[in-house]
Amino acid sequence: MFDPRPIIAAVRDGRGLDAAGAARVARGLADGSVSDAQAGAFAMAVLTRGLGPEGRAALTRAMRDSGRVLAWDLPGPAVDKHSTGGIGDVTSLIVAPLVAACGAYVPMISGRGLGHTGGTLDKLEAIPGFRTDLDEAAFRRVVADVGCAIVAASADLAPADRRLYAIRDEAASVETIDLITPSILSKKLAAGLDGLVLDVKSGSGAFLTDPQAARDLARALVDTATAAGCPTVALITDMDQPLARAAGNAVEVAAALTVLRGDPGEEPLRDLSLALAAECLRVGGIPDAEARVAQALASGAAAERFARMIAAQGGPADVLTAPLPTAPVIRDIPAPRGEGTHIARIDATALGHAVLALGGGRIRAGAPIDPAVGLTDLARLGEPARRLGRVHAASEADARAAIAAVQAAYTLGPPTDPGPLIRERLT
Numbered sequence: 106m107f108d109p110r111p112i113i114a115a116v117r118d119g120r121g122l123d124a125a126g127a128a129r130v131a132r133g134l135a136d137g138s139v140s141d142a143q144a145g146a147f148a149m150a151v152l153t154r155g156l157g158p159e160g161r162a163a164l165t166r167a168m169r170d171s172g173r174v175l176a177w178d179l180p181g182p183a184v185d186k187h188s189t190g191g192i193g194d195v196t197s198l199i200v201a202p203l204v205a206a207c208g209a210y211v212p213m214i215s216g217r218g219l220g221h222t223g224g225t226l227d228k229l230e231a232i233p234g235f236r237t238d239l240d241e242a243a244f245r246r247v248v249a250d251v252g253c254a255i256v257a258a259s260a261d262l263a264p265a266d267r268r269l270y271a272i273r274d275e276a277a278s279v280e281t282i283d284l285i286t287p288s289i290l291s292k293k294l295a296a297g298l299d300g301l302v303l304d305v306k307s308g309s310g311a312f313l314t315d316p317q318a319a320r321d322l323a324r325a326l327v328d329t330a331t332a333a334g335c336p337t338v339a340l341i342t343d344m345d346q347p348l349a350r351a352a353g354n355a356v357e358v359a360a361a362l363t364v365l366r367g368d369p370g371e372e373p374l375r376d377l378s379l380a381l382a383a384e385c386l387r388v389g390g391i392p393d394a395e396a397r398v399a400q401a402l403a404s405g406a407a408a409e410r411f412a413r414m415i416a417a418q419g420g421p422a423d424v425l426t427a428p429l430p431t432a433p434v435i436r437d438i439p440a441p442r443g444e445g446t447h448i449a450r451i452d453a454t455a456l457g458h459a460v461l462a463l464g465g466g467r468i469r470a471g472a473p474i475d476p477a478v479g480l481t482d483l484a485r486l487g488e489p490a491r492r493l494g495r496v497h498a499a500s501e502a503d504a505r506a507a508i509a510a511v512q513a514a515y516t517l518g519p520p521t522d523p524g525p526l527i528r529e530r531l532t
Contacts, residue, residue: 107138109147117150122160124167131167134265144269148278156283162329164283168291169333171265175241175297179210179249182389183297186213186381187289188304189322190222191311192453193347193483196304197225197255198361199378202410204385205252206401207394211385212248213255214262214292216270218466218474220279220312221457223354226257227466231355231430231476235420247417252410254418263291275469280312282322286329294333300388301330301337302381307528308345310453316341316528323531336388341529342377346451346486349374353465353479355429356497362425365408373485373526375402380527430477432497436504438480438511440490445517448484455514456480459507463498475499480511486523490515 112126122130130147133139139147156164177183186200201211215237217224226237237257239247247254258267266288273279273288293301303326306312307319323339330337349360349371364375379398386394401407408425415424460466464475483494493515498504 107133109133109139109143113143113147113150116147116154116156119154122156122163124163127160127163127167128170131164131171131265134268135171141272144272145276145278148269148273148276148284151283152278152281155281158325161283161286161325162332165287165290165294165329166333168263168265168287169294171291172261172263172295174295175212175262177210177212177297181209182299182391183210183212184300184302184385184389185211185293185296185298186302186304186385187293189285189289189306189312190219191306191344191348192222192457193349193352193357193360193374194222194306195228195349195357195361196374196378196381198228198358198411199364199374199407200382200385201253201255202365202414203378203382203398203401203407206406206410207382207386207397208391209252209386209389210248211253212244212296212298213253214258214296215255219270219274221454221461222312223352223357223457223460223466225255227474228354228357229255231358232415232420232424235415236418239418247414251413251417253414255414258292263295266291274467282318282325285312285322286325289326290330290333294330294335298335300385301335302384302388303327303337303339304377304381305339305341306344307341308343308453309451310347310457311344320529323529327531338384338388339531340380340384340527341531343524343526343528344453346523347453347456347483348377350483350485350494351479351481352456352460352483353463353497354474354476355431356479356481359429365402365411366425367403367405377526432477432499434498434501434504436496436498436508438493438496438508440484440493440515440517441512445490445519447490447518447520448486448488448515449518449521450516451486452514455510456483459510459514462510463496463503463507478503480507484515487521490517
């Protein structure tokens, strides 16, 4: 009978994790022979003592191999994009159909909310009827027919990560490169990709707020994935403010639809989505990347692919115009008076926690989510401090608490330069 305690103790004491130990832990996470308490202890040991490059790579490979590894036979490259998590980051809903409209295929296996950040699956499930739990046959069919699908990992795909992902969230052991890297790459490498693009967030709303830590994570991800045979590029992008002017589930879907329809108002979200989509084409070997993605968005081809994907996964065929869930209480968030003239700083993590408190995320794995609640019309850095945004809540009491939380997250002062959206590109 497998006893994981010596492996946990070795990590805890700084003696690292070898390939054999990583394989045993991954199998134990997958088959249940590692208990929740032991998994939490392992995650905390990694958080506090680290694994180093070799241990990190060993855990990535072990978690990938803890279940089935897919292979694709498609007319074009199978590519994907992944973000390390931020506020208002709904690029997946734009990038997947945009890339598919340009001739590549996007078998996107995504996740739920983690910590203060929202999850792509939770956002998509705000669309009435949309299913993320497709079996492998249905997943393959949608990818082949539409060009893209966004689904949850099946029980036999990187099952070790499926379990550790939820435990990390509950055990407050999210913010470490040595767990983020295996978590992201085990699912992506098990998906059988021909190329991968990573959006590594840095700033007040990222898991890694320090620029050097974000750079270290990007380098770890690129090197580990490339060594495993998957060409990979990483962009380090700004998360000192929400990417969209919305934070929540249905409200972020609405922001994505704004971009797909070509409506004004979400320019940073649009610009980053175009950049990520172009990188996906490049790693897949498709030429003229920037021109292709710009044309696919402007022509409506990406919006048409999105609508087809939603319909193929159980959602409404008229998703581009269909109503989304709405909260019963919607209130303006006034800027505090006398504290400054412009938005000088935003604690984006605090905005994420405000959405959690509204019921828009999970405190515990498996807890229900209210898809309608969240924040919209969020003020951005450098803008005049008139109104900070709007809160969408289930009750007046929740709205009052959220208004106070958002006001505390904003610092007012003189006009400030928000800086570049894309800070660095790593290959």
